[in-house]
Amino acid sequence: MRETDLSVDICGVKLKNPVIAASGTFGFGREHACYVDLNKIGGISVKGLTLRPREGNKPPRVAETPAGMLNSVGLQNPGVRHFIENEIPFLRQYSTAIIANIAGNTIEEYCEMAEILSDADIDAIELNVSCPNVKAGCVAFGNTTEGISEITSQVRKYCRKPLIVKLTPNVTSISDIAAAAEAAGADAISLINTLLGMAIDIETRRPILANNTGGLSGPAVKPVAVRMVYEVSRTVKIPVIGMGGIFTGSDAVEFLIAGASAVMVGTANLVYPDACIKVCEGIEQYMKRHGFSRVADITGSLILNT
């Protein structure tokens, strides 16, 4: 019997296993550390960082929906400098990859953060391009091929870490967007971010979220996410990190087969603090059952119906 090797290499970042905690669902790891051994997690994409501290949106910021949830946290975070001073030292106590997820209002802000973080002790930078571009009429950077090309190529100039571009699914052609990111210098693609949604309290006729709309995540988005990972991984040569509704090892394997080289687990971390570890165990069991010795052998092993 061959050994099961769970490790993966994503654009030069070595992960002990392919399971990464998704941004915004794992804080900076401190809360989950009470319940799970962070050493057992492949990597942690931290709460979305902005140049300066951000207050976030008015509550309520969460609404449960069928097999999912909407959130409108609004990027509440203590800012990139606080992260470097106070959170990296904590996370570095553990052997898990640190991915800094960044968001900004302008391209300049993204570039400045990429520059600052390139000198910090982190393993990769993940660009959240779902934020509205204030200078371009507040259309999200990631919504157009021009927008994604520009932000990726600009950030690339300042970024001396592996650069992961995280795509928003709220677009017409995800593969065009992914191709634009690759051409502009992305080292890897992660997807999907949340789908824009709304939930209404019919008694008050008001949206449940104070922000009116929010991002949908959880099992409800999984089929959309799997399809997008499939399309993107056929289009680009760089590694793809898949996410959207992963709760179990089987969910994760679906993404790997569709073409992902690693996965991120989001909403599941809120319900089951040990979700990342359970997902990892599930992947390992699948590999044993099917005689896969390396995760990379599952990646893109999809057999399409003809």
Next chain:
Amino acid sequence: MSKLLREVIIGVEKAAKGIYRMTVASAHISSNAVPGQFVNIKCCDGTQALLRRPVSICSVDRAEGKFDLYFQVKGTGTEMLARKKSGEFLDIIGPLGNGFDLDIAHRRIAVVGGGIGIFPLLFLLNESKAVVKRSYLGFRSSEQILLLEEFRQRSTSLETATEDGSFGTKGFVTDLLERDILSEEFDMIYACGPYPMLRKVSEIAEKHGIRCQVSMEQRMGCGFGACLTCACKTYADDGTSHYVRVCSDGPVFNSKEVVFE
């Protein structure tokens, strides 16, 4: 410290209209929980009621290693909970959050509860060493009333108010507090209930310079501090205000800290 737990349900029974009591065997919760803390419950396996539901700890039995919850059936999650049977497992995380300040310096206390907010206050009365404990409970109508005997046994006095006047004084529970506030010389007021009630109690406490702690409610994603969805605006020492987490920075706050918006 809070833990991921799989505990056995001892019993579920109806306690009032639409309200159920659940008794759960848990050495960890009964020996570690303090009044004001809650547990976060996965009401069923799978994707229905996907998120956990926060429910306050109402009483603990340390000797027997069990605790009680009371919950009102509101939607899918609590409906599933009401259907649980003794002997089944309950998937919970707890105890969570920060409890009430039960400093013995608070000798004369007022306890103000509204609706489903009364439950953590029973636990508080059990643990409080105060000399005078006056309880004021408010309900929408007589049908929702429960636990009166339990409150009476643990308080120096108990008064109730219903909005429709079907039991006790007609009106709001805060009217009763306001009536007694000058004569009673409370050292501390503890409150849990709907937002407007908490705001009013805070105003009364502020006006009379009495310390006051309120237990806030907010929709929660995780219940243990990771997702930042359960925001509550509070004042910092320098007078600026910031969002903090109800689940892990609260749910109990000093009323002066809370920005009632």
